[in-house]
Amino acid sequence: xxxxxxxxxxxxxxxxxxxxxxxxxxxxxxxxxxxxxxxxxxxxxxxxxxxxxxxxxxxxxxxxxxxxxxxxxxxxxxxxxxxxxxxxxxxxxxxxxxxxxxxxxxxxxxxxxxxxxxxxxxxxxxxxxxxxxxxxxxxxxxxxxxxxxxxxxxxxxxxxxxxxxxxxxxxxxxxxxxxxxxxxxxxxxxxxxxxxxxxxxxxxxxxxxxxxxxxxxxxxxxxxxxxxxxxxxxxxxxxxxxxxxxxxxxxxxxxxxxxxxxxxxxxxxxxxxxxxxxxxxxxxxxxxxxxxxxxxxxxxxxxxxxxxxxxxxxxxxxx
Amino acid sequence: xxxxxxxxxxxxxxxxxxxxxxxxxxxxxxxxxxxxxxxxxxxxxxxxxxxxxxxxxxxxxxxxxxxxxxxxxxxxxxxxxxxxxxxxxxxxxxxxxxxxxxxxxxxxxxxxxxxxxxxxxxxxxxxxxxxxxxxxxxxxxxxxxxxxxxxxxxxxxxxxxxxxxxxxxxxxxxxxxxxxxxxxxxxxxxxxxxxxxxxxxxxxxxxxxxxxxxxxxxxxxxxxxxxxxxxxxxxxxxxxxxxxxxxxxxxxxxxxxxxxxxxxxxxxxxxxxxxxxxxxxxxxxxxxxxxxxxxxxxxxxxxxxxxxxxxxxxxxxxxxxxxxxxxxxxxxxxxxxxxxxxxxxxxxxxxxxxxxxxxxxxxxxxxxxxxxxxxxxxxxxxxxxxxxxxxxxxxxxxxxxxxxxxxxxxxxxxxxxxxxxxxxxxxxxxxxxx
Numbered sequence: 001x002x003x004x005x006x007x008x009x010x011x012x013x014x015x016x017x018x019x020x021x022x023x024x025x026x027x028x029x030x031x032x033x034x035x036x037x038x039x040x041x042x043x044x045x046x047x048x049x050x051x052x053x054x055x056x057x058x059x060x061x062x063x064x065x066x067x068x069x070x071x072x073x074x075x076x077x078x079x080x081x082x083x084x085x086x087x088x089x090x091x092x093x094x095x096x097x098x099x100x101x102x103x104x105x106x107x108x109x110x111x112x113x114x115x116x117x118x119x120x121x122x123x124x125x126x127x128x129x130x131x132x133x134x135x136x137x138x139x140x141x142x143x144x145x146x147x148x149x150x151x152x153x154x155x156x157x158x159x160x161x162x163x164x165x166x167x168x169x170x171x172x173x174x175x176x177x178x179x180x181x182x183x184x185x186x187x188x189x190x191x192x193x194x195x196x197x198x199x200x201x202x203x204x205x206x207x208x209x210x211x212x213x214x215x216x217x218x219x220x221x222x223x224x225x226x227x228x229x230x231x232x233x234x235x236x237x238x239x240x241x242x243x244x245x246x247x248x249x250x251x252x253x254x255x256x257x258x259x260x261x262x263x264x265x266x267x268x269x270x271x272x273x274x275x276x277x278x279x280x281x282x283x284x285x286x287x288x289x290x291x292x293x294x295x296x297x298x299x300x301x302x303x304x305x306x307x308x309x310x311x312x313x314x315x316x317x318x319x
Numbered sequence: 320x321x322x323x324x325x326x327x328x329x330x331x332x333x334x335x336x337x338x339x340x341x342x343x344x345x346x347x348x349x350x351x352x353x354x355x356x357x358x359x360x361x362x363x364x365x366x367x368x369x370x371x372x373x374x375x376x377x378x379x380x381x382x383x384x385x386x387x388x389x390x391x392x393x394x395x396x397x398x399x400x401x402x403x404x405x406x407x408x409x410x411x412x413x414x415x416x417x418x419x420x421x422x423x424x425x426x427x428x429x430x431x432x433x434x435x436x437x438x439x440x441x442x443x444x445x446x447x448x449x450x451x452x453x454x455x456x457x458x459x460x461x462x463x464x465x466x467x468x469x470x471x472x473x474x475x476x477x478x479x480x481x482x483x484x485x486x487x488x489x490x491x492x493x494x495x496x497x498x499x500x501x502x503x504x505x506x507x508x509x510x511x512x513x514x515x516x517x518x519x520x521x522x523x524x525x526x527x528x529x530x531x532x533x534x535x536x537x538x539x540x541x542x543x544x545x546x547x548x549x550x551x552x553x554x555x556x557x558x559x560x561x562x563x564x565x566x567x568x569x570x571x572x573x574x575x576x577x578x579x580x581x582x583x584x585x586x587x588x589x590x591x592x593x594x595x596x597x598x599x600x601x602x603x604x605x606x607x608x609x610x611x612x613x614x615x616x617x618x619x620x621x622x623x624x625x626x627x628x629x630x631x632x633x634x635x636x637x638x639x640x641x642x643x644x645x646x647x648x649x650x651x652x653x654x655x656x657x658x659x660x661x662x663x664x665x666x667x668x669x670x671x672x673x674x675x676x677x678x679x680x681x682x683x684x685x686x687x688x689x690x691x692x693x694x695x696x697x698x699x700x701x702x703x704x705x706x707x708x709x710x711x712x713x714x715x716x717x718x719x720x721x722x723x724x725x726x727x728x729x730x731x732x733x734x735x736x737x738x739x740x741x742x743x744x745x746x747x748x749x750x751x752x753x
Contacts, residue, residue, distance in 0.1 A: 008520065086638050107640040108511075108522040109592030116591065117636070130640065132522030173522060200525060201516030240508075 003115045003124040004307055007135045007181035012157065015184060019143050020154040021306035022299070029065070029302065039068035042099040042312050046072045047089065048127075049105040054273060055127050055137075058297070059102045062304035068312070071096070086110060090119035098122040100312050108132035123311040131171045137272055138177035140303040141226065142185055144296050148268050149223050159186030162220050166192040166213060166253055167228030167280055168242070170199050174272045175228060179207050187223075192216045192253065196242040197234070213253050217262050225263065226270040227255050227281045250279055257284040268292045324741045328357035329702065332366025334692045336668030336705070342371060344698035347740035351694060364750060368706065369735060372672045374406030374699030376679040376688050378469065378498070379552060379576060379624030380649065382408070382439070385426065386415025391629035391719045393427065396649070397436040399627070399718040401745035403649040404701035404734035407680070407688050408437050412444040413474040419444035419455035421463035428465035436744045440685055443467040445486045445497060449475050454485060461493040468684040471498035473552055474599075476534060478504050483538060487547030494684055496548040496574075499538050501559070502600065506530035511640060513586040513601040521589060523639065526601045532558040539566035539573050550682055551575040553626050555600040557610030564619045574682050576624040577611045579648050579655035580724055584608075588724070594635045594642030595724050598628070616665045621678040625652045629720030646724045650716045654730030657705065662731055668703075676701075687740075698741035705732040707749060 001014060028036055044063040046056050056072065063070045075089055086105070093101060100123045103111050108130030115124040128134040142158060150156050163182055169175045169191050182189050183206040191198065191209045202209055210216045230249060234242045243249050250256075255269065263269075269281075269291045277283050286293060326345040334340050341354035343361070350356065357363075377400065383391040391399075393410070400408045410427050412418035418427060424441035431439025443460035447453045449472045460467040470490060477483045477499060486497045507530045512518050514525020535551055539562060542549040551563060554575045566573045580598060585605050588596040596602060603611075614620040628645025635642050648655075656675065660666040666674075680689025690696040710729045713721035735747040 085633075085641075087636060105638065107638040109640075110638045112592050113638050130522050131524075171522075176520070176522060199519030200514050200527075201519040204516050205519075 001310060004135050004311065005111050005115055005124065005126045006133045007138045007177045007184070008133070010135070010181065010184065012184050015139070015142070015181060016155060016157060018139055018303065018306050018310060019146060021310060022139070022143050022302040023152065023154060025305040025309070026299070026302040035065055035067060037067050038309055038313055039063065039066040042068045043097055044068045044070050044100040044102060044308065044312070045093050045098045046070065047093065047101055047103045048072070048074045049086070049110070050128070052104050052128065054297070055104060058300045059127060059304050061301050062308055065301070066305055066308060068308065086114065087117070087119050090114055094120040094122070100125065100308060102127050104128045106130055125307060125311065128173050130173065132173050133177045134173040135177050135181070136300070136304055136307055137174050138181040139307070140296055140300040141178055141270060142181055143299050143303050144270065144292055145224050145268070148292065149266065157185040158182060161223040162188045162190065163224045163226065164190045164192055164216055164220065164222050165226045165228065166255070168197045168230055168234055169193045169202070170197045171231065171234065172228050178226065179205055183207065190216055190220055194243050194253065213259065217259060222263060222267050224268045224270055225255065229272065229274065230276055230280050246279055254280055254282065255285045256282040260285045260288060260290070270296060273297070326358045326361035327364065327738070327741065327743070328354050328361045329364045329366040329371065330354045332369050332371045332702070334371050335672055336370045341366070342692070342700065344700070344738065344741045347698055349692065349694055349696050349698050364702070364736065366702070368704060370668050370703045370705055371692055372668065372701045372703060373676040373689055373692055374701050374737065374739060375404045375653065375675045376683065376685065377405050377408040377625050377627070377649065378622055378679045378683055379473070379626045380408040380410055381413070381628045381645070382410045382427070383414065383629055384430065385423070389631050393430045393439060394434050395717060395719040396627070397431065397434045397439065399649040399716065400437045401737045402717050402734065403651070404653050404703065404737050405437055405649060406699045406701070406737060406739045406744070407440060407685060409440045409442050409469055409683055411473045412442045412471060413449055417444050417448050418442065419447050421456065421459040424460050424465040424467055425463050437739065438685070438688070440469070440683060441465045441467055442469045442471050442473070442498065445470045445472045445477050446482060451475060451477055451479055451482060454482065454489065457486070457489055457495065458492065461495060468493070468495050469498050469550070470495055471500065471552065473498065473500045476500050476502040476504060478534070480537060480541065484541050484545060487542055487549060488545040491547050496550050496682060498550040498552050499534065500552050501531045501534035501538065503530040503533050512589045512597070513603050515586060515604055517586045517589055521592070523589065528556040528558055528603070528607070531556055531600055532562060535559045536562050539563070539571050542573055543569065543571045546572070548572045552624065553578045553581060553600055554611065554620060555581045555603050555607060557607045560610045560614035560619055564614070567619065574621040574678070575619065576622045577615050577620045578624060578626045579652045580646055581611055582608065582615065582623070582659045583655050584724055592639040594637065594639050595646065595722055595726070597639060597642050597644055598646050599644035612660060612665060615674060616660065616670070621674065621682065623652060623656055623674050624679070625649050629718055630722050631720055635722045646722050647718045647720055649718065651711055651723060651725050651730065653703065653734055654732060655725065657732045658730055698738055700738040701734060702736040703732055704735045704749065707733040707735065709733055
């Protein structure tokens with residue numbers, strides 16, 4: 001593995017190796033001194049073209065706990081504001097000697113362009129590209145599900161588990177990465193969304209699609225339910241809104257106490273954050289003992305440590 | 320490499336790929352089909368193994384001048400056109416300033432004449448500034464020295480139905496045609512590629528086929544209502560082919576164009592996010608490509624137009640969403656048509672002459688082009704060696720820009736000479752220093 005750009009096409013054994021490594025990393029985090037010398041002398045650049053404090057901090061913590069030098073580069077840009085291009089930025093960072101580049105970008109495919117265009121020689125980690133993929137989020141989701149429901153042992157996948165992903169599938173890079181990764185790991189994935197928020201061609205994905213959350217709760221014996229954040233701009237925009245009103249969305253697709261009570265006892269409640277409490281998830285559901293949202297954040301650091309370690313520690317990492 | 324307009328004799332060539340003959344060119348005309356009639360001192364081209372077609376005519380070229388001379392100029396675009404076998408191109412109106420006045424179209428027309436490698440026919444904008452609101456002075460452009468007959472806001476759709484109706488009606492006064500860029504703007508806000516399986520996976524905002532088809536259907540009905548002529552640019556979907564087929568059967572004056580890239584490439588090319596494959600309308604799935612090929616072969620689609628759209632590297636060497644739409648095509652069009660349609664047995668070279676020379680000239684109402692290869696006709700000839708394969712290498716081509724989606728692809732045949740009114744405007748090295 002030279003880069004981590006997508007979970008689509010990530011082989012099962014590679015994915016399991018990352019999860020197993022994340023487990024090892026998590027154990028080190030229980031020690032009194034949590035910092036490992038593994039990436040001493042390596043430079044990781046966090047290249048963020050889009051605001052995301054959570055993801056950036058998570059990667060920063062991961063790199064620092066592995067003793068890498070971390071440079072944060074925030075270049076907020078838009079498609080219209082022609083500032084410094086991705087190419088120029090990448091070449092600048094290359095000149096500074098980046099071993100790894102963690103990139104968050106508003107444009108789908110930006111991470112792949114960075115990795116394949118020859119602009120930089122470092123390992124590229126996709127920290128979210130447009131509405132395409134967010135592979136480390138999917139890995140931390142898989143890690144979290146495995147810990148709770150598949151006994152968390154090394155080498156184990158998610159075989160036999162059923163996971164529902166509820167919300168804006170169309171614009172969600174998390175949903176895409178989760179759909180590919182969780183199915184690769186053996187899980188059954190059910191997407192729950194209004195028809196306007198499901199991409200065309202979804203019938204070719206290895207998932208099932210239902211348009212009613214109540215029907216999904218009725219039909220499937222869920223092990224995990226993941227609520228996606230609804231972006232404000234999807235609700236507005238006059239005639240271009242994807243659903244009639246936030247209230248209707250909540251009524252049809254929100255996870256509240258009533259729906260929570262219908263879930264099997266073992267089912268965990270997940271959310272990639274940040275949550276819109278009262279919209280896609282009620283406070284009751286978000287704060288219930290079944291909610292693993294805070295744990296997802298902690299697991300994110302372990303998973304990102306594993307990814308950086310496997311990409312940057314070179315051959316010694318393989319042994 | 321050009322010669323003067325001295326006499327030329329092309330011996331043993333195959334007219335349209337099916338009729339052996341010689342071609343004797345003198346005084347800008349075809350004077351004989353027998354080499355025995357060649358005047359003394361005529362330049363001799365050995366036509367053995369070559370095919371002669373009437374000089375190619377492109378109804379859809381972006382020469383970028385005035386305004387974006389960093390992408391292309393009328394001169395570099397003319398060279399590219401001649402090398403692609405073209406003797407005439409229609410220069411689209413989306414320049415800076417927009418070609419929406421007699422002054423701008425005359426400037427482009429004059430510059431084309433000064434260079435003299437191809438006949439440059441300016442396309443006039445339908446609306447002022449391509450804004451879609453007020454009709455440009457279509458009559459003034461038609462009556463100008465540039466003699467504009469094709470009007471288009473290409474790059475933008477004339478989406479207001481009333482404006483489109485007026486344009487279709489008004490251009491009847493001078494036998495003009497409105498060439499429509501069929502794209503419903505509301506259905507395609509922010510669109511990056513064809514909406515389908517690939518866009519769903521790549522997370523790129525989709526450009527649905529219906530955004531084209533709805534406009535094609537509307538404009539066919541408007542053309543029927545007012546009796547005007549509408550020409551559908553870069554038709555790209557199976558549904559559009561069906562609609563045009565229906566409209567023609569109804570007797571509506573509609574003509575349509577397919578581009579080489581829509582005849583050859585699919586939306587699968589977007590994987591990898593290489594902006595060389597970003598174009599508007601977008602590359603479509605295989606079933607659409609197949610329908611467009613079938614439509615071209617059966618005459619539903621009248622012409623192949625290049626939609627040659629040069630962009631400098633900085634507008635393509637970037638992330639997909641930031642990149643410009645468009646691809647160059649003048650120098651590869653004939654080779655792609657040969658590869659996609661002739662080699663597959665779906666079209667003959669006579670059909671190629673029809674879709675790349677005769678019909679474009681008729682639709683554009685340009686005189687002296689798209690004429691038969693016969694005695695007394697203008698000496699506009701494209702010579703093709705159908706067995707001289709080459710590999711597309713954009714830096715070696717003549718366009719100022721390199722944004723070809725066909726880079727690295729082998730094309731089966733080559734243009735070996737282009738002759739405009741008896742003057743050689745392009746000669747391939749294989750002709751040995753003509």
